Amino acid sequence: MIDSPAKLKSHAENLSKNSKPATTILVSLGTCGIAAGTRPINDMLKAEIASRKADIEIVEVGCMGLCHSEPTIEVVNNASGKSVIYGKVKADQVAAIIETASKGIEAASCTVINRSWFYPEENETATPERIQARIVLKNTGKINPEILDHYLAEKGYQALSKVLFDMTPQQVIDTVIESGLRGRGGGGFPTGKKWAFAAAQKADQKYVLCNADEGDPGAFMDRAVLEGDPHSVLEAMAITGYAIGSDTGIIYIRAEYPLAVKRLEIAIDQAKKQGLLGKNILGSKFSFDIMIKYGAGAFVCGEETALIHSVEGKRGEPTVKPPFPAIEGLWKKPTVVNNVETFANVCAIIRNGAPWFKKIGTPGSPGTKVFALAGKVKKVGLVEVPMGTTLRQIIFNVGGGIMNDRKFKAVQTGGPSGGCIKFDQLDTEIDYESLKRLGSMMGSGGMIVMDEDDCMVNVAKFFLEFTLDESCGKCTPCRIGNKRLYEMLHRICDGRGTRETIQNLKDLSNSIKDTALCGLGQTSPNPVLSTLAQFEHEYLAHIDEKRCEAGVCKKLLKYEINNSCVGCTLCARNCPANCISGSVKQKHSIDQSRCIKCGVCMDVCKFHAVDRK
Amino acid sequence: MSCPINSKAELAKLSPEKAEELDVYLTSLPLTDDRERNRGFLIQSLHKAQEIFTYLPSVVQVHVANRLGLHLAEVYGVISFYSYFTDKPVGRYKINICTGTACFVKGADKLVEEFQRYLGIKLGETGTDGKFSLTGLRCVGACSMAPVVMVNDRVYGNVTTKMVPEIISDCK
Ligand SMILES: Cc1cc2nc3c(=O)[nH]c(=O)nc-3n(C[C@H](O)[C@H](O)[C@H](O)COP(=O)(O)O)c2cc1C
Ligand code: FES
Numbered sequence: 001m002i003d004s005p006a007k008l009k010s011h012a013e014n015l016s017k018n019s020k021p022a023t024t025i026l027v028s029l030g031t032c033g034i035a036a037g038t039r040p041i042n043d044m045l046k047a048e049i050a051s052r053k054a055d056i057e058i059v060e061v062g063c064m065g066l067c068h069s070e071p072t073i074e075v076v077n078n079a080s081g082k083s084v085i086y087g088k089v090k091a092d093q094v095a096a097i098i099e100t101a102s103k104g105i106e107a108a109s110c111t112v113i114n115r116s117w118f119y120p121e122e123n124e125t126a127t128p129e130r131i132q133a134r135i136v137l138k139n140t141g142k143i144n145p146e147i148l149d150h151y152l153a154e155k156g157y158q159a160l161s162k163v164l165f166d167m168t169p170q171q172v173i174d175t176v177i178e179s180g181l182r183g184r185g186g187g188g189f190p191t192g193k194k195w196a197f198a199a200a201q202k203a204d205q206k207y208v209l210c211n212a213d214e215g216d217p218g219a220f221m222d223r224a225v226l227e228g229d230p231h232s233v234l235e236a237m238a239i240t241g242y243a244i245g246s247d248t249g250i251i252y253i254r255a256e257y258p259l260a261v262k263r264l265e266i267a268i269d270q271a272k273k274q275g276l277l278g279k280n281i282l283g284s285k286f287s288f289d290i291m292i293k294y295g296a297g298a299f300v301c302g303e304e305t306a307l308i309h310s311v312e313g314k315r316g317e318p319t320v321k322p323p324f325p326a327i328e329g330l331w332k333k334p335t336v337v338n339n340v341e342t343f344a345n346v347c348a349i350i351r352n353g354a355p356w357f358k359k360i361g362t363p364g365s366p367g368t369k370v371f372a373l374a375g376k377v378k379k380v381g382l383v384e385v386p387m388g389t390t391l392r393q394i395i396f397n398v399g400g401g402i403m404n405d406r407k408f409k410a411v412q413t414g415g416p417s418g419g420c421i422k423f424d425q426l427d428t429e430i431d432y433e434s435l436k437r438l439g440s441m442m443g444s445g446g447m448i449v450m451d452e453d454d455c456m457v458n459v460a461k462f463f464l465e466f467t468l469d470e471s472c473g474k475c476t477p478c479r480i481g482n483k484r485l486y487e488m489l490h491r492i493c494d495g496r497g498t499r500e501t502i503q504n505l506k507d508l509s510n511s512i513k514d515t516a517l518c519g520l521g522q523t524s525p526n527p528v529l530s531t532l533a534q535f536e537h538e539y540l541a542h543i544d545e546k547r548c549e550a551g552v553c554k555k556l557l558k559y560e561i562n563n564s565c566v567g568c569t570l571c572a573r574n575c576p577a578n579c580i581s582g583s584v585k586q587k588h589s590i591d592q593s594r595c596i597k598c599g600v601c602m603d604v605c606k607f608h609a610v611d612r613k
Numbered sequence: 614m615s616c617p618i619n620s621k622a623e624l625a626k627l628s629p630e631k632a633e634e635l636d637v638y639l640t641s642l643p644l645t646d647d648r649e650r651n652r653g654f655l656i657q658s659l660h661k662a663q664e665i666f667t668y669l670p671s672v673v674q675v676h677v678a679n680r681l682g683l684h685l686a687e688v689y690g691v692i693s694f695y696s697y698f699t700d701k702p703v704g705r706y707k708i709n710i711c712t713g714t715a716c717f718v719k720g721a722d723k724l725v726e727e728f729q730r731y732l733g734i735k736l737g738e739t740g741t742d743g744k745f746s747l748t749g750l751r752c753v754g755a756c757s758m759a760p761v762v763m764v765n766d767r768v769y770g771n772v773t774t775k776m777v778p779e780i781i782s783d784c785k
Contacts, residue, residue, distance in 0.1 A: 035755045035768040067757030217713030220754040255660065255697050256753060296656055296695030299751070313652035315694040331649070372756065374715035380757035412714065448714045462717050466751070472694070576730065576774070598723060600774065 001275045003283040005161040008152070015153040022055040023101045026074040028141060030063030030227050031220075031259055036070035041089050045073070048098045056101060059150075062228020064141030065382035069113055074141075075101045085113040116398055117384065120360055121348060126386075131393055133360060133368050136344040137384045140228025145263050148270040151231040157276050159350035160235050163242055164284045172243040173199060176346065178354035180366040185211055185302075185339030186417070186443045187519075188365070188432035191346075194336055197326035198244040201334035206246035208237050209330060209337045211307060212253040212260070215299035216415030217466065219446030221370040222340035224382050226253070226260035229344070230267035234290055236346035238277060241288040244336055249290040252307055255297060264292055299416070299470035300520050304337040306472070317472045318518035339444065341370055361387035365431035375412075375448040376403045383447075392426040395449055406451040410534070414443030416463045416470075417523030419530025420456065439530040441523075455552035456535040457542055461489040463527035471520065478521030481512040485528060492539060494555040495546045502539055506532065551612050554597040558613045561588050561601075565609035571601035620676035627672060631665050635673070639680045651681045655691055659698055669700045704739045704746035706784040708732075709763040713752030716760040724760055725749065727774040731781065745784070 002008050027033075027042045042060065049056045066072045069087025075097065076083040086097065088111050100107040117132035118124035126133065143150035151157075163172050177192030198206060210233060214222040226233065237249040253261055268290050271277040279287045293311050300306045301316035308330050310316035329335025345367055349357045358366045365387040371394065374380045378400035385394060391411060395401070402408050410420040419440035421428070428434050432442050450459065464486040473479045488505050491497045509525030516522045532539060541547045548556045561571070567585040572578075577596045582588030590601070602610040624632040638661045642654050658681065662673050669692055678688045692698040708728060712721050729735055732745055739746040755761050758770025762780060769780055 031754045032757050035758060035761075035770055067755075070757065215751075217751040218715040218717075218756055220752070220756060223754045256750070293653075294657055294660055295697075296660065297697035297751075298695050310656065311653065312649070313655035313691070315690055317694075374756040374759065375718045380715075380759075415714070446714065448718060450718055454718055459718075462714070469696075576727065596726070598726070598774070 001273075002157075003275050003280075005165050005282055008157060008161050008282060012152050012155070012158070015149055020078045021057045022078060023104075024057050024059055024076040024078055025097075025101065026059050026061045026064075026076065026141065028062070028064045028066070028070065028072045028074075029060045030140075030224060031257075032063060032067040033070045033072065034259075038071035041071045041073070041091065041094065044091060044094045045098065048094050052098060052102070054098055054102050056098065059144050060146075061142060062140040062145050063224040063382060065117075065137060065224070065384070066113060066379075067381040068379040069111065072113070073097070077101075077104050080104070083115075085115060087111045087113040120356075121352060131389065131397060132384050133386045134384050135348050135360070135368050136225060136341055136370050137228070137382065138348070139232060140224055143229065145228055145230055146266050148231065148267075148274060151229070155351060156231055157235055157271075157282075159347035160238050160242075160276070161282055162350055163239050164282060164286055169199060169243045169245065172239065172350070175354050176243075176349060179349045179357040180354075180364075181342065181345055181349060181357070182365060182432065183339055184341035184345070184369065184444065186414070186441065188442060191338060191342055194326050194338070195240060195243050197324070198246075198334045198336045201327060203334050205248070205331075205333045206244055207330045207333055207335040208240045208244070208246050208249040209304075209307070209311070209325075209335050210237055210249065210251040210343060211302060211304065211337055211339045212251055212257075213295050213302040213307060214254060214257075214340075214444065215302040215470075216444050216446040218374050218448050219372045219415060219444055221372050221382060221445045223257050223260050225340050225344050225370075226257070227263055230260075230264045231271065232347055233340055233343045234264075234267055234271055234277060236343035237290060238281065238286075238288045239346055239350060240336055240338070240343070242286055244334070246336075247287050247289065249288060250293055250311060250330070251290060252293050252295060252301075252311055254295040261292065261294070268292070298472075299466075300472045300518070303519050306518070307337065308335065315472070317474045318520070320517060341445070362429070362431050364433060369430070369442065369445060371413075371445045371447040373399050373447050373449070376406065376451040376454070377401070377449040378403050387431045388429045390427050390429055391421060394430075394447070395426070399449065402449065402451050406453065408449070409452050409454055410450045410456065410459075412440075412448040412450065412459070412527075413446065414441035414523075414526070415446045416466050417441060417519070417526055418443045418446075419526050420450070420459065420534055422534045439526070439533055441526070453550050453552070455493075455548050455550035456531040456538045457489060457492055457548075458550075458552050460527045460531045461486065461493060464489055464524070467520065467524040471524075475515075475517035475521060477512045477515040478517065478524065481508055481516075482521070482524050484508060485512070485525065489528070492542045493548075493553040495542065495553075497539075497543045499540075499543060501543070502532070502536075551599075557597050558592065559590055559595060559597060559599070559601060560611050560613060561590060562609055562611050563587065564607045566607055568606070570604050570606070571610065574600050574604045576600060620672065620679045623672045624676045627666070627670070632676075634665050635662055635676070636680075639677070644681065646682070648682050652683060652687070655681060655683065655688065656695070659688075659692065663698060668702050669698055670702075671700070674700070702739065702743065704744050706744060706764055707746050707748065708780075709748050709750040709753075710736075711751070711753055711755075711759070711761040711763070712749040713756065713759075715752070715756035719759040721760040723774055724762065724772055724777070727777045728762075731777050745781075 118130045181191045182188040306316040306318040325335040370384045565587040572580040579591040579594035762769045
C-alpha cells in the first residue's frame with residue numbers, strides 16, 4: 001500500500017536503484033503486433049535467452065508506433081543506454097539477435113529501424129531525423145502496461161501526488177487553462193475551461209467521463225494509449241476529479257477493443273490495491289473510483305451527449321446542447337467529458353508546468369497531436385508530432401512517402417466529418433484552425449493517405465455510406481438528407497450524373513450542415529464538399545466524359561485484351577467469373593456481359609495485354 | 614411492469630447451464646428498485662448475454678428486462694440501436710471484413726464481393742447451414758495490415774481475393 005507521497009517517492013527511487021540485467025529487450029505487443037505474429041517471436045526470444053542463460057530481460061510493451069514493421073523489438077543496452085530497434089523480425093533472426101545483444105553489438109542481416117522521435121520531457125530536442133515529439137506516447141512502447149512498477153518508475157502517479165498535496169483544485173484548473181491544452185477528441189475546446197465550468201457547479205455528485213469510443217474508422221491513437229499506458233489515463237482522470245470535485249470516473253470504451261479493456265481492468269485493479277485509486281488516495285482526503293462502461297458499435301456514441309445516454313443504458317441518441325454536459329451531464333449531474341489523448345497530456349503538464357507545455361506546438365494549439373497514419377503510405381503507424389508540423393513532413397518524412405512509388409493524390413483527416421487535402425496544400429502547418437480553413441478538420445487523428453488509384457467521388461460515397469449506417473435517425477436532415485446525398489453520389493459513380501447533380505449536392509450539403517441536430521449530421525457533408533472543392537474535375541470527368549480517372553467506378557470501366565496477348569491462359573484461369581475465353585497461344589477475349597470488372601486479369605497478366613478503359 | 618411469464622424457466626428450456634450463467638451475472642450486479650439506475654447496467658448485461666448465448670433471442674430479452682425491471686420495448690430498442698447486438702442466430706464462424714477507411718482504400722470492397730460470391734450469402738447474413746456469417750466491421754485497429762479480415766478471434770492481414778478460399782478452408 002502506497003499511502004503517502006513520501007512512500008510514492010521512495011518507492012520510485014528504489015525502483016530506479018534496482019539492479020537491471022545487462023540488456024533489456026522490449027517486445028511490441030499491441031493489437032497490430034499480435035496480429036502480425038509477434039507472440040511466437042516473443043516465445044522464441046524467451047526460449048533462446050533461457051537456453052543461453054543470457055543476462056537479458058524481456059519486457060512486453062504496447063505499440064511502439066511502428067506498425068509497418070511489426071514484429072518490432074528494441075534491444076536496450078542498460079550499461080550504455082544505447083538501443084537499437086529491429087523491425088520485421090523473423091524466426092531465423094532470433095538466435096543472432098540474442099547472440100549480438102549479449103555482446104552489445106548490432107545484429108547484421110536484420111532490419112534496423114531508425115528512431116524518429118524525441119522525448120521533450122527528457123530535455124531532448126528535435127533533429128532533422130527526429131521530428132516526432134512523444135508526450136502522450138512517452139511510455140507506450142517503453143513500459144509493460146500490466147506492471148504498475150514500470151509506470152511508477154516513469155514518474156507515475158507523481159502528478160496526482162503533486163496536485164493532492166501541493167495544489168488547490170483552482171490551481172490545477174489554472175495550470176491547465178494556462179497550458180492551452182485543447183480537446184484532442186476533435187472539437188479542440190479548451191480543456192481547462194471545461195473543467196472550470198464543471199467545478200463552478202454546485203452538486204452532490206459530479207462525474208469524470210473518458211471518451212474512449214474512438215469511432216473514426218482507420219484511427220487507433222486512443223487504442224494505443226490505453227493498451228500501452230493505461231495508468232496515465234487513470235491518473236489524469238483522478239486529477240480531473242480533484243479539480244472539479246468529483247469522486248467517480250467512468251471510461252466509455254468500444255467493444256471492439258478487447259485488449260485495451262483487459263489492460264484497463266488490470267490497471268484499475270492494481271491502482272486500487274496500492275491505494276492510488278479508491279478511498280483516501282495516497283493518504284489524502286480525496287477519494288476517486290473508476291468504472292468501465294462498454295460501447296456496442298455505434299459511431300454516434302462518440303458524440304458526448306449520445307455517449308452519456310449510452311452510459312445511462314439508453315439508445316445512444318444525441319440531444320441538443322445547451323445544456324452542456326459540464327452543467328448537466330450523466331444522470332443530470334455536472335460531467336466533464338474528455339478524450340483519452342486529452343487526458344494523456346494532463347500528467348505531463350502538471351509535472352512540468354504550463355510554460356514547458358506551451359513551448360511545444362503553436363501559440364493557438366500548444367502541445368502535440370497523435371495521428372494514426374494509414375492508407376497508401378509506406379510506413380503506416382502512430383505518429384506524434386508537435387502542432388505546427390506540416391503534412392508533408394508527416395507523410396513524406398515520418399511516413400516515408402507513398403507505397404509502390406505511386407503518385408500522392410490526397411490526405412484525408414477528420415474521418416467521416418473531415419475532408420481531403422491536396423498536394424499543393426501539404427505545406428500547411430497543422431493545427432485546429434489551419435485544417436478547418438482547408439475544409440477539413442483535425443478530428444481525432446485519423447490520417448488516411450490516398451494515391452492516384454483512389455477515386456475521390458468514390459471516397460466521398462464511402463464516407464456517406466458510413467454516415468448513413470451510423471446516423472441514429474433522430475433528425476430528418478441527417479436521416480433522409482444523407483441518403484439523398486448518397487444516392488446522388490451513386491448516380492455519378494454509375495455515370496448517370498448530370499451537372500445539375502453537382503449543384504444539388506452542394507445545396508443539399510449546405511442545408512444538412514445548417515439544420516442537423518448533432519455534430520454527426522452537421523459534419524457529414526464535409527467529405528462531399530471538400531472533394532467537390534478540391535477535385536471537381538474528377539466529378540466532371542464522371543459526368544461529362546463518363547470516365548473514372550482512377551479506374552475505380554466499375555460501371556464506367558471496361559477491360560479488354562489487346563494484341564500483346566500471347567495466349568498464356570493465366571487470365572482465364574484466374575478469372576473469378578470464368579468469362580475469359582480463348583485457347584492456348586491464341587488471343588483471349590472477355591465476355592463483357594459476364595465481366596464483374598474485378599481487374600484480376602489485369603493484375604495477373606505478365607504481358608500488359610489487358611487494358612482498362 | 615415486467616412480463617408476467619416466468620422468464621427464467623423459459624430461458625432454461627433453451628439451455629439450463631446458460632440460463633444459470635446469465636442469472637449468476639445478473640445477480641452479481643448492484644441492482645436496486647431505481648429503474649433509471651438499473652438501466653445503466655443494461656448494455657453490459659446484454660454484452661454478457663450475447664457472449665453466453667451468441668445472440669439475443671426474445672426469451673433472453675424478456676429475462677433481462679424482467680431482472681432489470683425494464684420494459685421489453687426498452688431492451689429491444691437498445692438491441693436494435695447498437696450494431697454489436699443481434700437477435701438473429703449467427704454462424705459458428707463469424708467472418709468480419711473490416712470496412713474502415715484504411716481497409717477501404719486498400720480494396721476491402723473487393724474482398725466483400727469475393728466473400729459474398731464464394732459463400733453465396735450477403736453481408737449481414739448467415740448461411741443456411743449455420744456455419745458462416747458474413748459481417749462488416751469498422752476498424753479493428755490493425756490498419757497497418759489493411760485490408761483486414763477477422764474470423765472469430767483470428768486476424769488475417771493484407772488479404773487478397775485469392776486468399777478467400779484459404780481463409781474459408783481454415784474454418785474447420
Ligand atoms: C459524430 C461525433 C463523433 C465523435 N466521436 C468521438 C470519438 O470517437 N472520440 C472522442 O474522444 N470524441 C468524439 N467526439 C467529440 C465528443 O463529442 C467530445 O467533444 C469530446 O469527447 C470531448 O473531449 P475533448 O474536449 O477532450 O476532445 C465526437 C463528436 C461527434 C459529433
Ligand atoms: S481500417 Fe481496417 S483495421 Fe483499421
